Amino acid sequence: MAVSAPDMSLYSFVRPLLFALDAETVHNWTIRLLASKNADYIPPDDFDDALASEVAGLRFPSPVGLAAGLDKNARAPWQFLGMGFGFVEVGTLTPLPQPGNPKPRLFRLAQDEAIINRMGFNNAGQTAALDRLARLRRAYPKAIVGVNIGANKDSADRIADYAQGVARMGPAAAYLTVNVSSPNTPGLRGLQDGAALAELLDAVNAVRNAKTPPIFLKVAPDLEPEEVETITALVIEKKIDALIVANTTLSRPSLISRHANESGGLSGAPLNDLAMQRLKDFRMATKGKIPLVAVGGIDNADEAYARIRAGASLIQLYSALIYHGPSLVGLITQGLAARLHADGFAHIKEAVGVDV
Numbered sequence: 166m167a168v169s170a171p172d173m174s175l176y177s178f179v180r181p182l183l184f185a186l187d188a189e190t191v192h193n194w195t196i197r198l199l200a201s202k203n204a205d206y207i208p209p210d211d212f213d214d215a216l217a218s219e220v221a222g223l224r225f226p227s228p229v230g231l232a233a234g235l236d237k238n239a240r241a242p243w244q245f246l247g248m249g250f251g252f253v254e255v256g257t258l259t260p261l262p263q264p265g266n267p268k269p270r271l272f273r274l275a276q277d278e279a280i281i282n283r284m285g286f287n288n289a290g291q292t293a294a295l296d297r298l299a300r301l302r303r304a305y306p307k308a309i310v311g312v313n314i315g316a317n318k319d320s321a322d323r324i325a326d327y328a329q330g331v332a333r334m335g336p337a338a339a340y341l342t343v344n345v346s347s348p349n350t351p352g353l354r355g356l357q358d359g360a361a362l363a364e365l366l367d368a369v370n371a372v373r374n375a376k377t378p379p380i381f382l383k384v385a386p387d388l389e390p391e392e393v394e395t396i397t398a399l400v401i402e403k404k405i406d407a408l409i410v411a412n413t414t415l416s417r418p419s420l421i422s423r424h425a426n427e428s429g430g431l432s433g434a435p436l437n438d439l440a441m442q443r444l445k446d447f448r449m450a451t452k453g454k455i456p457l458v459a460v461g462g463i464d465n466a467d468e469a470y471a472r473i474r475a476g477a478s479l480i481q482l483y484s485a486l487i488y489h490g491p492s493l494v495g496l497i498t499q500g501l502a503a504r505l506h507a508d509g510f511a512h513i514k515e516a517v518g519v520d521v
């Protein structure tokens with residue numbers, strides 16, 4: 166990973182204060198603050214033209230997106246778009262509201278620039294977010310806000326929960342993400358297994374209609390080569406529009422922070438190598454037939470560019486935003502454009518997968 170330049174942003178001065186406080190409390194304040202601002206977002210049209218591309222039939226003005234989990238309840242998607250993200254993924258939203266796991270359940274591993282979370286799909290439910298999302302869509306039909314959907318922990322039929330999510334949230338979403346890769350809902354990752362995944366995708370397809378937006382599938386980084394092959398074959402067969410690679414990992418690359426042994430999903434810098442490897446695996450398996458969205462440990466323009474060259478059409482980030490603040494979005498975006506131009510690519514599409 167490239168060494169970042171010293172961070173002199175305002176955030177670098179505020180960060181020690183925020184990091185002295187409980188992580189989830191700071192998270193909740195931040196979302197509340199952002200949500201309290203007027204929705205005065207005007208979709209930016211000042212992205213470098215080289216960054217725009219069509220993926221799954223949607224026009225993304227920039228490939229740099231906010232990953233799911235930060236704005237679970239779609240309280241402030243326009244504020245994140247206003248930070249310079251080309252697209253935002255809200256959720257995971259489940260059909261019914263649920264409190265998630267007992268606290269504490271969110272840990273900063275500052276020395277590792279990582280996060281461990283075992284939130285467990287805490288969210289206010291799909292219905293509560295619908296109005297806000299529908300309003301945003303009416304006001305800014307071009308803005309790309311994807312909705313990540315999941316199943317309730319106590320649901321008697323988890324597959325039906327996903328079908329319900331597609332039917333209910335589809336009209337309010339630019340795209341939907343079927344999230345079967347959270348490690349914090351017991352058994353959920355089992356839906357990535359062949360027979361279960363086939364059943365799930367059939368149920369999703371049964372409720373799909375002309376108005377349903379593109380459907381993405383978000384997978385775990387903790388997959389064996391045969392699992393990558395099985396998932397790829399099913400995604401192609403069942404006409405899923407894109408794969409998001411990947412969610413947090415249950416593995417524990419060497420970590421030094423005191424919270425290293427907390428249970429839950431690990432994200433941030435230590436996830437980088439694993440997420441990159443899985444991206445390459447999926448690029449090889451899909452042979453460019455399915456667009457890939459890279460997520461996991463991306464915290465600078467070099468890494469974002471490397472993922473694109475490894476096969477990603479889009480990238481997302483979450484943990485790096487906590488460590489580097491909102492100015493990182495512009496740095497990565499501008500850095501990506503500069504790297505594309507330096508390598509003689511007129512459009513990002515030309516760079517996708519050139520290294521694999």
Ligand SMILES: Cc1cc2nc3c(=O)[nH]c(=O)nc-3n(C[C@H](O)[C@H](O)[C@H](O)COP(=O)(O)O)c2cc1C
Nearest residue numbers: 232233234257282411412432433461462482483484
């Ligand atoms: C606190 C926290 C909560 C998350 N919640 C969700 C979630 O609800 N749904 C989801 O698909 N991914 C969730 N994620 C995973 C992220 O979207 C992303 O896949 C992962 O953090 C790796 O990216 P990063 O290293 O840039 O953070 C969460 C991550 C964190 C740190």
